[in-house]
Every structure is written in C-alpha cells, then in structure tokens.
Amino acid sequence: MKKLLLTITFAALTIVSVLGQSRALTFQEAEKQGIPFQKLDSLYKSAIHSDATLAVFKTPDQQTELQHAYVKLLQDLGTYLRDNNFKWETQVRGANRIYMQPDGRIDYFLFHFPEGQLTPEKEQQFTQLLNRFIRNYRFAITAPEKFAQCSAVRYSDN
Template sequence: MRVFFFSLITISVFLFGCDNLASTKKETNDEEKIKNQPITFSLANEEELKKLESLKLDSGYVNLLLPAYNSEENIQKVRRSWSDLHQELGDYLSKNNFDWGVGDSSISLFNKIYFAEDGTIDYYAFKVITPSVSEETTKNFEKLLKEFSSEVKLDLGQNKNFAQCGKSRIMNK
C-alpha cells in the first residue's frame, strides 16, 4: 500500500498577516469570476501580483482570525478548516500524481485565499517558497490548484466574504 505522496506537516497562520482585511465591503470585479471557477494568482509573477493588488480584495474580505470578527471558539474552527483545506490539497496533488521534481523533503508555500460567504474559493493567490521548485513545475501546480479550488468548499459558512493567509508545508514523497 502506498503511503500518501504528500501530507501536510505544518501550517502557520498569520493572525494579522493579511493587509487591511477589516472592511466587509466587496469591491471586486465579479464579472471576472465565473461561478465555481476561482481565479488563481502566482505571487511570484509581478504582473499577476499587480493585478491581484488592483482588485483591492483586502477591503472586501474579512480576516476571520481577528477577535473583532470572531469568538475564540470560532477562531479555533477557522484554524482547523485552514489545516483541513491544506491536507485536502496535499491529498489532491497525490491523487493526481503531481511531482514537485525536487529532492527537498517538503515544499513551503505562502497562500492568500479569498472565500465567498458559503465557503467556496473566489481567489487563490500563492507563492512556492521552496527555491528549488522550477517555474514549469509551479505552473503545473497552479493548474491543479485551480482545479482543486473549484471543487473544494470549506465547512465554514459566514455571513460575509472572508480571507485567510499563511504558510503551509507539504511533504514531498
């Protein structure tokens, strides 16, 4: 029996790492987002980073880890859902036989994800932090990430759009 090719070994959530997530007013270009087709951005690509910043998503998605928006009990639920999401991503990559193409024991990622009220993903910005991962592999990862993002839904429905950002580490082989 083959052990999961990838598994999540650590998640680090930045309590205040997302910029300006205090406003609930949505100021995004909704025509750009097709139902169940999240838009992904590679933060390593300067053009994509500028496009993401131009959407001003941080003003329309609240950070659920801020005590102003959630109780401590709900913050724990948010953290669990974040961890579960990344475990599901690792499982999805494994199921699709994704190969990072490097000998590193784990791959580090930075993620900034914007969710609709119902827990579906609207926008997924990421950066592969592990320097040995090639640009081509990152593009292949982004393709699978987009597919994964259109299928996944957090069991964390809210009455407002919300965002989460942080680092994750996925085991490699």
C-alpha cells in the same frame, strides 16, 4: 483615468465572484492581472484578527473551527495533488492567501514560493492542479460575509 481603471478592476473582480470562477495565481501574477492582494483585502474581511471586532470569526470556538477547516483544506489539497501524481520531491515552503465566499467557495487562492524552490514547470503544474482543485472545493465552514485567510505553509510528499 486612474478612477476609471479602479472602477473597471472592481467590476472585473465582482464579475469573477458572481460567476464563481475560482482562480489560483501567484501573488506576482495577480498583481500583473490588476488584482493585487491589497485590493482583494479591501473586499474580503480577515477571517481572524488581533482585534476580534475586525475579524469574521470572533470567538475562540469559531477560531478553532476555522483552524480545523483550514488544516482540512490543506490536507485535502495534498491528497488531491498526490492523487494527480504531483510530487514535491522535497519540502517546499511558501505562503498563501485564500479569499472565500460566505458559503465556502474559493474565489482566489494566491500563493508564493521563494525563488529556486520549484522549477517553472513544477510551479505551472501546481498552478493547473490547484485551479482544478479550488473550482469545486467548499471550505468546511461558512461565514456571514466574504473572508480571507492566509498563512505560511510547508508542502511535502509525506
């Protein structure tokens, strides 16, 4: 039964990727839906790694290009949120892990905000806007294979 469930989960992940349906979810919601980050990590290679042979972006130049593209993504998201009247009202800390296709399309954008930083309504509004944002967003660089990038983040209205 467990093997069948893993096969079904893998098939569902493959279908979502093929259909290009980007999804923004909290880490907890992804877990509840049967797509925990550990499973995604087995399907997407790490963008950077302390062992360059395990990374998608191996050279210092590639890693710098990745860093610039990642900062651009976060800046573009901030602009999109602001343009859609989303206000953080205070600095909010969180973490994210983004899973991308080789062409830069985002498959999954998992995020976490520590308890008490956002009201449930504010988190729901963020999730809705983030889902709309990633639907058509293309990461500024491409790669030879699917990859994931994660970081701690600080969001604010500045």
